[in-house]
Amino acid sequence: MDTIFALSSGMPPAAIAVVRVSGPLAGSALAALAGRLPAPRHAGLADLRDSDGQPLDRALTLWFPGPATATGEDLAEFHLHGGRAVIAAVEAALAAMPGLRRAEAGEFTRRAFLNGRIDLAEAEGLADLLAAETESQRIQALGMASGHVSRAVAVWQDRLLALMAKAEAELNFADEDDVGAYDLSARQLVDGMGALAVDLDRWLARPVAEVIAEGLSVVIAGPPNAGKSTLINALAQRELAIVSPIAGTTRDVIETPLALDGIAMRFSDTAGMRGEGADAIEAIGIDRARAAVMAADILLWLGDPEAVPDHPRHILIAAQADRWRGDTAAEAAARRSDLILSAATGEGMEELHRQIVAMARTLLPREGEAVLRQRQRAALADAREWLTIEAGSREEEDMILLAERLRLAAAALDRITGRAGVEDMLDALFGRFCIGK
Missing domain, CATH: 1.20.120.430 (tRNA modification GTPase MnmE domain 2)
Known part of the structure; x- marks a missing residue:
């Protein structure tokens, strides 16, 4: 089997860069650059030199004899200064050695799987951990990666x-x-x-793990001019959707990823739902809005509470409170909603945040529960x-x-x-990893 190497830390420049080497020639590659092998699993300081004796860097080196390593093979690590030129020089010196080549995406983790160091479920958890952006994603992925x-x-x-x-x-x-x-x-x-x-x-x-990894779908829906676009702009804290008094301005589903209390979510603004007066293009947008509502994990309904679509998890919102305050009939109707809100003034936004998070937690696994x-x-x-x-x-x-x-x-x-019939799936899975992982 080839001996592979790659940068396993973040993109340079950085304070430290870790170049990892795995395979039967890992020990000889380390000795060739550092002049000697350090004691197994003990860091050693060495002046690295290429095959011509030219200095490359002063670095910490680590030597892990197989099979009790991350990949199940002999493994060496160079902890370098994190400049681009330093990394490029060390990688060039490794590439010049017979039997060594640059690793492909996910190849280190794939070797760990093939050598029995991790199984496929743990590899999938590791892939999710590398992609985690929120606290809930990190916790769930870490649990799966930990077995x-x-x-x-x-x-x-x-x-x-x-x-x-x-x-x-x-x-x-x-x-x-x-x-x-x-x-x-x-x-x-x-x-x-x-x-x-x-x-x-x-x-x-x-719940399925994809709910955590991809984010819960939260759809904002209601009749035209109900304040849907203003609300998604307020949630995103940027001008994501066009706000206009003209009915039918929003023609398609506009989606943005957000995280509330460490929970990944995908908020969607939809076309105003009405039965009459829509042109052909707006009608397509309304059909897409209805489809989005049906697929939503959580529905935010800005409209008549009596007209809310049949959905198991919805929050009834009396929006645009800044416009109808003082109107007795409007205030009486608003009391049938779950909350009163004005995205323009901020009224009710904290309560909306709280209700969305509370509903989202019912869709997520309990603490410590693997999915x-x-x-x-x-x-x-x-x-x-x-x-x-x-x-x-x-x-x-x-x-x-x-x-x-x-x-x-x-x-x-x-x-x-991963004990049977997984070869095609392995190619798709390990292709998700960065080169040095």
Whole structure:
């Protein structure tokens, strides 16, 4: 296998730059530049020189003999001064060595996976951790990268293996005296499968990880001139949407990412929803607005509370309070809403912030609760399906069919941690990483 190297810290210039080398020639590459190998897992100070003896940098060096390393291979690190010229010179010296080449995107992490240092679920968590921008994203990604999901899968696999062993013993060695400990009926096997399916259901009922990684969808909707564009501008604190007294100004869905209390969200301003008077282009915008409302995690409705679309999570907002204050009929109608707001003056904005965050937290996992990505959920749903036996079916009494269902359930769980049929997915996953990760 080739020995690879890459810059594994941030883009220069910086105070320190870390160049990582992984593979069978990592030790010789370190010794060639530094003149010697430091003690394993102890930092050493060295004057780095290229093959012509020209000085490159005075740097800290680290030597990690495999396989107990991040990649499962021999690993070396150069902690350099973080100037562009220094990094370029060291990389050029490494590239000139036979058997060394620059790493491809995600190749360090891919080698960690292939060498058994991490599994696929942990690699996906690491990818999310690198992309995390909010506190909720960081916490969730760190949990997955630390193996929360993998440990749960390991427990399920152990339970499945125990059931499979008993089924195998019953099928093939039932007449042997020394397998009495494995003796069980088909009914007991079905009960064991059902108990495991219940545990999987609890995980499938949790929110999906993409909700945290991509952000909750918060859609602002209502009739024309209800103050939707003014509200999204106030939330974004910039002129994102055109504000005009002319009905139908907003023709398309305008989206902006925001974070409230560390929760990633995607706020969308939509075309005013009305049944008559819209031209052909505005009608398209209204159709898109309705589609956005249906797909929203949270709906902010700026309009008649009686006309709110059927949505499980909505906040009724009596907007533009600065315009109708003192109007008895308008104030009476506003009392049917969840809050009174004026994006122009700031009235009610803090309360809106609080209500959005409170509703968003009901869609997120509880503190310390791990969740699954869509790919992992699909595999878990497959496993749960194979573990579910229809009451009264012939399978309830057929040990051979039950054993096959157990085997298929185990294969589905294996897909979560990457033990089967993942080559195409690996290319897509590790391509998300930066070159030196």
